[in-house]
Amino acid sequence: MKILLNVIGCLAVVLAILGVFLPLLPTTPFLLLASACFMRGSDRMHRWLRHHPVFGEYLRNFEDKRALPLRAKVLSLTMLWPSMLYSIYLVRPILLKGMLLAIAIGVTVMILRMKTLDGVDEE
Numbered sequence: 001m002k003i004l005l006n007v008i009g010c011l012a013v014v015l016a017i018l019g020v021f022l023p024l025l026p027t028t029p030f031l032l033l034a035s036a037c038f039m040r041g042s043d044r045m046h047r048w049l050r051h052h053p054v055f056g057e058y059l060r061n062f063e064d065k066r067a068l069p070l071r072a073k074v075l076s077l078t079m080l081w082p083s084m085l086y087s088i089y090l091v092r093p094i095l096l097k098g099m100l101l102a103i104a105i106g107v108t109v110m111i112l113r114m115k116t117l118d119g120v121d122e123e
Helices: 002-021 028-041 043-050 056-065 070-090 094-113
Strands: 067-069 115-117
Touching: 002 028, 002 043, 028 043, 028 056, 043 056, 056 067, 056 115, 067 070, 070 094, 070 115
Parallel strands: 067 115
Antiparallel strands: none
């Protein structure tokens, strides 16, 4: 089981890295999936991910403090809504439009309910 978790974790890290460069591929869900898999599959890989120069601080803030920097909140919401509204415009089935809207609202509520880090908390 640990091998499977580590394989899924590695795949999720690759997708998270791709998400940094591809605008419609989300980084955060894959990063959180990788962390969850490594937490149960490999202490060494989980430590590596939590101390990664790019993802580490973001992941530690999310896991330990349940908080995001204001910049991350603003960037997330400004990327979320235009892409979701465009997707809602493109799809035809009304049920799918409703599902996309519900997802966007749910993600927005989650982001806004998380604590906001200030400069002192980010260290």
